[in-house]
Amino acid sequence: MFLIMRYFAKLLxxxxxxxSPGQIAGGVIFGMIxxxxxxxxxHNLFIVILILxxxxxxxxxxxxxMIFSGVAYLADPIFHSFGVWLLELERMQxxxxxxxxxxxWALTKFYNTVVIGSFVTAVIxxxxxxxxxxYGVIQYRRHIHSxxxxxxxxxxxxxxxxxxxxxxxxRVRG
Amino acid sequence: xxxxxxxxxxxxxxxxxxxxxxITDEWVESKIExxxxxxxxxxxxxxxxxxxxxxxxxxxxxxxxxxRNSTMENTFETGETEFSMQFWPLILGNKxxxxxxRLTGFELDTERETDGYFEMPEEEEDAxxxxxxxxxxxxxxxxxxxxxxxxxxxxxxxxxxxxxxxxNIQTPEKxxxxxxxxxxxxxxxDSTFNNTPIEKEITIAKNTVEAIKINEIKDPxxxxxxxxxxxxxxxQIDSLKTKAENLKNNFEQDYGSTRNQISQIDNxxxxxxxxxxxxxKLPDLDVQNIGKxxxxxxxxxxYAAYLEYVALAREYGSRLTGDEEGEENIPRYEGxxxxxxxxxxxxxxxxxxxxxxxxxxxxxxxxxxxxNISSSQVKTGEPVxxxxxxxxxxxxxxxxxxxxxxxxxxxxxxxxFNYAGFSLSEARLSGSDLLPYELKSGKGELNLDLNxxxxxxxxxxxxxxxxxxxxxxxxxxxxxxxxxxIRNAIASADNIDVTALVDNTEGPLRVRVRSNVDDLFMNALxxxxxxxxxxxxxxxxxxxxKQVEGRKEQLAEFKxxxxxxxxxxxxxxxxxxxEQVKRVEEKREELEKKxxxxxxxxxxxxxxxxxxxxGL
Numbered sequence: 020m021f022l023i024m025r026y027f028a029k030l031l032x033x034x035x036x037x038x039s040p041g042q043i044a045g046g047v048i049f050g051m052i053x054x055x056x057x058x059x060x061x062h063n064l065f066i067v068i069l070i071l072x073x074x075x076x077x078x079x080x081x082x083x084x085m086i087f088s089g090v091a092y093l094a095d096p097i098f099h100s101f102g103v104w105l106l107e108l109e110r111m112q113x114x115x116x117x118x119x120x121x122x123x124w125a126l127t128k129f130y131n132t133v134v135i136g137s138f139v140t141a142v143i144x145x146x147x148x149x150x151x152x153x154y155g156v157i158q159y160r161r162h163i164h165s166x167x168x169x170x171x172x173x174x175x176x177x178x179x180x181x182x183x184x185x186x187x188x189x190r191v192r193g
Numbered sequence: 194x195x196x197x198x199x200x201x202x203x204x205x206x207x208x209x210x211x212x213x214x215x216i217t218d219e220w221v222e223s224k225i226e227x228x229x230x231x232x233x234x235x236x237x238x239x240x241x242x243x244x245x246x247x248x249x250x251x252x253x254x255x256x257x258x259x260x261r262n263s264t265m266e267n268t269f270e271t272g273e274t275e276f277s278m279q280f281w282p283l284i285l286g287n288k289x290x291x292x293x294x295r296l297t298g299f300e301l302d303t304e305r306e307t308d309g310y311f312e313m314p315e316e317e318e319d320a321x322x323x324x325x326x327x328x329x330x331x332x333x334x335x336x337x338x339x340x341x342x343x344x345x346x347x348x349x350x351x352x353x354x355x356x357x358x359x360x361n362i363q364t365p366e367k368x369x370x371x372x373x374x375x376x377x378x379x380x381x382x383d384s385t386f387n388n389t390p391i392e393k394e395i396t397i398a399k400n401t402v403e404a405i406k407i408n409e410i411k412d413p414x415x416x417x418x419x420x421x422x423x424x425x426x427x428x429q430i431d432s433l434k435t436k437a438e439n440l441k442n443n444f445e446q447d448y449g450s451t452r453n454q455i456s457q458i459d460n461x462x463x464x465x466x467x468x469x470x471x472x473x474k475l476p477d478l479d480v481q482n483i484g485k486x487x488x489x490x491x492x493x494x495x496y497a498a499y500l501e502y503v504a505l506a507r508e509y510g511s512r513l514t515g516d517e518e519g520e521e522n523i524p525r526y527e528g529x530x531x532x533x534x535x536x537x538x539x540x541x542x543x544x545x546x547x548x549x550x551x552x553x554x555x556x557x558x559x560x561x562x563x564x565n566i567s568s569s570q571v572k573t574g575e576p577v578x579x580x581x582x583x584x585x586x587x588x589x590x591x592x593x594x595x596x597x598x599x600x601x602x603x604x605x606x607x608x609x610f611n612y613a614g615f616s617l618s619e620a621r622l623s624g625s626d627l628l629p630y631e632l633k634s635g636k637g638e639l640n641l642d643l644n645x646x647x648x649x650x651x652x653x654x655x656x657x658x659x660x661x662x663x664x665x666x667x668x669x670x671x672x673x674x675x676x677x678x679i680r681n682a683i684a685s686a687d688n689i690d691v692t693a694l695v696d697n698t699e700g701p702l703r704v705r706v707r708s709n710v711d712d713l714f715m716n717a718l719x720x721x722x723x724x725x726x727x728x729x730x731x732x733x734x735x736x737x738x739k740q741v742e743g744r745k746e747q748l749a750e751f752k753x754x755x756x757x758x759x760x761x762x763x764x765x766x767x768x769x770x771x772e773q774v775k776r777v778e779e780k781r782e783e784l785e786k787k788x789x790x791x792x793x794x795x796x797x798x799x800x801x802x803x804x805x806x807x808g809l
Binding site for chain 2 (some may be wrong): 057068070071072073074098099102103106112115116119120122125126128130131132133134136
């Protein structure tokens with residue numbers, strides 16, 4: 020319960036923060052890639068660096084990572100099957116072989132069914148997810164945020180000691 | 194761009210480098226020592242260990258590999274050694290691939306300061322010893338056996354009673370056990386025939402046949418029905434016949450194995466006789482055995498020691514040549530790795546070339562190379578090849594070369610060892626009482642050739658002692674005639690050439706030792722102890738025969754009697770089955786006849802009534 024409340028608070032805070040919708044959408048898609056793909060993969064190291072270096076919303080990236088990790092656990096057999104299909108594609112064989120024979124590419128472990136299957140899925144999902152999230156944030160801020168603030172549930176939540184502590188900690192963290 | 198983020202990344206990278214720098218050598222060292230000790234089944238220790246993660250360079254000042262059979266000794270140890278591991282195999286596959294190793298201070302069989310015992314984890318306990326260890330044991334026991342033969346102690350006045358008290362004559366006991374076995378077999382078959390359902394089924398068949406009253410059958414249909422029933426019954430009786438025959442076959446097979454055991458009795462008697470001879474320590478005065486008795490202990494002892502190294506190599510080789518990959522399964526969220534080329538088909542470890550230098554126990558500096566030590570020769574496609582040689586200032590030379598090839602299903606080992614030019618001054622060529630003399634001078638050469646393919650071994654060991662002269666003065670005056678004859682015979686020999694052949698290319702393992710002085714010794718023995726030995730042997734043979742006399746015949750008679758009883762039971766059963774077959778057949782014929790009579794009768798009646806002849 021405590022965890023759910025924390026995520027909920029994070030989500031509300033991020034949506035209402037000064038971060039631009041693009042930064043929030045960026046956080047979501049980067050978190051999604053890390054969440055959907057096996058965590059100890061080379062590409063995830065690059066994504067983490069991008070999260071740290073680019074001005075994407077880190078809280079949103081963390082939240083997205085947690086949500087999509089759960090999704091990935093359920094979707095593992097689908098990623099595996101998709102990976103098998105990709106790695107057995109006749110016209111891709113030369114590309115895969117070249118990548119496999121190059122040690123740097125081999126480090127990415129794209130020859131693994133789950134790594135390639137989940138990574139390609141995540142990248143494909145990024146294409147609609149980024150504009151959709153961006154649009155969603157804009158619409159939220161324009162039409163929904165003020166209404167949500169008036170919800171009894173939110174007001175009750177805001178009046179809890181937990182929320183005030185959370186706010187203080189967040190302010191201190193910057 | 195987020196400045197804080199860039200700083201975070203840089204800090205993390207810094208932490209990573211610092212961790213790499215501060216990873217303690219002790220940690221890596223303890224991991225290597227543990228894994229190597231598990232493989233060796235005794236402690237493997239590294240001193241002065243240094244590991245650099247940046248260039249993957251490894252170095253140690255001393256490596257000790259304890260001998261698991263004698264843990265206060267090392268099988269070998271090395272001095273300063275260094276090598277660098279290849280980057281990509283380690284990163285991509287956790288595989289240790291090393292191009293060149295420089296290994297100095299190599300020494301075999303060194304003493305340890307501390308006990309090298311290693312407590313094996315339970316699951317790593319090894320199975321039974323392999324084929325080569327069994328050869329080592331056979332050769333060692335052959336060497337020991339011949340060393341115990343005392344030629345000069347043979348006496349004519351052999352006390353057979355006291356000798357037989359020491360010899361455990363086993364034939365009577367074995368015969369009794371065989372007799373009990375025959376009795377058990379008899380009881381088993383007796384009970385089988387008593388309880389067989391065949392007898393009951395025969396009675397049922399008999400009653401069924403007798404129940405058919407031919408005279409009471411008035412209708413052809415009933416006759417046909419009865420014939421059909423009889424045909425079914427015949428099938429049942431045939432199946433009874435098959436059952437009885439199966440019983441007979443099983444019984445004959447069972448008794449057949451006993452027959453083989455009875456024919457073993459002669460071998461048991463021979464074994465008892467041989468045991469008595471060995472307790473009496475009577476030499477077998479055959480030129481074939483003289484070489485073994487004279488030089489077997491030294492030469493075969495050396496041979497067994499070298500063969501043990503090969504056995505060790507095969508043992509390690511067989512542990513490492515196994516399929517490194519486990520059963521293919523797809524763990525959740527791990528997926529399946531596709532291999533698009535064999536580029537990363539590396540073995541777990543592969544030391545491509547080891548430049549080795551060191552010293553032997555006799556202080557000969559040796560150097561050479563060992564190539565392609567790997568955890569999977571199938572993956573490297575290369576066997577282990579070693580080539581070492583050296584010579585000291587006195588021209589004493591040593592060379593060792595060979596190949597351990599586990600590329601195919603049948604393991605192959607080839608091994609050549611040559612040690613030449615060593616001094617024989619004050620050395621004894623033989624442990625036998627026939628040649629108890631030290632040498633004043635002489636040079637020796639030992640050459641060992643060994644070829645093993647799976648369980649086929651073919652080897653030759655040559656020992657040449659040249660320019661020798663025996664120190665008869667130190668031994669004093671000859672104690673008996675045999676010594677005096679031998680001294681005269683060998684005094685003029687300035688070379689002794691001994692060859693040991695150990696092979697199993699034509700069946701069981703054969704160990705033969707020949708030398709150029711066998712005939713000289715044989716002649717001396719024939720002139721002296723030959724008669725005493727023959728007399729003693731005759732006495733022993735007679736005593737053994739006395740103890741086992743008649744046992745074989747009694748047992749054969751007992752077996753025959755029991756077998757005949759069971760055979761008779763079978764024949765009775767067989768006769769009953771045959772009788773039933775005969776009865777069924779007779780009944781069927783009677784029924785056929787009756788059926789025809791009834792049919793004819795019926796036809797006549799119809800013809801008489803309506804004037805149509807159905808018989809036409």
